[in-house]
Amino acid sequence: MENAVTLNNVKKSFKDFQLDNISFSVKKGFITGFIGPNGSGKTTTIKLMMNLISQDSGSLTMFGRDHAEHAKHLKQRIGFVYAENHFYEHLTVRQMKRVIASFYREWDEELFVKYMDYFALPWKKKIKHLSTGMKMKFSLACALSHHPDLIIMDEPTSGLDPVFRRELLTILTEVIQDENKTIFFSTHITSDLEQIADYITFIHNGKIILNDTKEALNDQYHIVRGANERMDEDARHMFIYARETSVGFEGLTNQPEKIRRKMGQHTVLEPASLEDIMVYTTRSERYA
Numbered sequence: 525m526e527n528a529v530t531l532n533n534v535k536k537s538f539k540d541f542q543l544d545n546i547s548f549s550v551k552k553g554f555i556t557g558f559i560g561p562n563g564s565g566k567t568t569t570i571k572l573m574m575n576l577i578s579q580d581s582g583s584l585t586m587f588g589r590d591h592a593e594h595a596k597h598l599k600q601r602i603g604f605v606y607a608e609n610h611f612y613e614h615l616t617v618r619q620m621k622r623v624i625a626s627f628y629r630e631w632d633e634e635l636f637v638k639y640m641d642y643f644a645l646p647w648k649k650k651i652k653h654l655s656t657g658m659k660m661k662f663s664l665a666c667a668l669s670h671h672p673d674l675i676i677m678d679e680p681t682s683g684l685d686p687v688f689r690r691e692l693l694t695i696l697t698e699v700i701q702d703e704n705k706t707i708f709f710s711t712h713i714t715s716d717l718e719q720i721a722d723y724i725t726f727i728h729n730g731k732i733i734l735n736d737t738k739e740a741l742n743d744q745y746h747i748v749r750g751a752n753e754r755m756d757e758d759a760r761h762m763f764i765y766a767r768e769t770s771v772g773f774e775g776l777t778n779q780p781e782k783i784r785r786k787m788g789q790h791t792v793l794e795p796a797s798l799e800d801i802m803v804y805t806t807r808s809e810r811y812a
């Protein structure tokens with residue numbers, strides 16, 4: 525399967541934080557959700573992909589080309605939606621659109637007008653007077669209107685009401701019908717990813733913990749509940765995280781079959797949600 529983006533042993537250090545030789549790929553033609561707790565390195569990774577900062581070591585390729593060497597060409601192929609907006613606040617929507625459109629060879633004015641109507645965006649309003657949701661819609665309209673092959677978004681749904689969030693997910697599902705398009709986006713709203721993501725990449729403390737299909741995670745990761753007397757040292761090793769209380773234990777495992785064999789019928793297993801996976805893995809000493 526072709527990769528839209530490949531990171532190989534990428535390292536980036538700040539004073540108190542480092543992306544620790546991360547390697548993963550974003551599959552072409554699919555939606556990948558990028559999750560991780562606050563400060564885990566999502567925005568830093570996205571900035572590296574966008575060539576807004578440079579890695580200390582390692583390689584980053586996009587559509588098979590080195591992303592820094594071919595930055596100019598690759599920028600044409602990427603639609604970028606960023607939470608901290610990068611617009612000139614004093615311009616109107618129309619003026620700002622003109623600035624953005626001038627950068628892109630493939631700019632499609634007809635498509636942009638369609639999104640302006642669809643999102644009910646005001647042409648004459650100054651950027652500084654747009655609400656958070658409107659700015660995000662404008663950013664999205666611009667990103668989609670130059671027919672990008674890769675759409676990269678940093679928390680696009682944050683600050684959006686549930687109605688528009690759902691619209692956004694519908695738009696993304698429509699965009700991805702074209703199998704040449706790829707979408708990579710970070711979010712804290714894991715339920716959005718349960719709906720639309722094909723792949724999940726999970727980062728924690730600057731390390732990639734998971735990068736797999738959502739189906740594989742659903743099959744593998746389970747929440748287990750049972751009586752404390754079923755838990756022993758052997759069983760404990762099969763859990764990523766488990767806690768015992770007076771009413772019993774609850775934990776996350778990626779070895780459901782082994783647990784079933786070991787703990788027997790009186791233990792309840794159910795597929796873990798992405799939120800469960802994120803919360804329990806973050807608590808685990810294994811990934812500290």
Ligand SMILES: Nc1ncnc2c1ncn2[C@@H]1O[C@H](COP(=O)(O)OP(=O)(O)OP(=O)(O)O)[C@@H](O)[C@H]1O
Binds near residue numbers: 539563
């Ligand atoms: N330019 C910088 N200089 C120093 N430290 C930085 C810089 N940029 C980011 N960091 C640090 O790197 C860490 C990771 O930040 P990053 O923004 O990538 O996390 P994140 O996963 O996107 O978090 P959030 O979910 O809160 O947006 C943080 O501790 C942050 O303070």
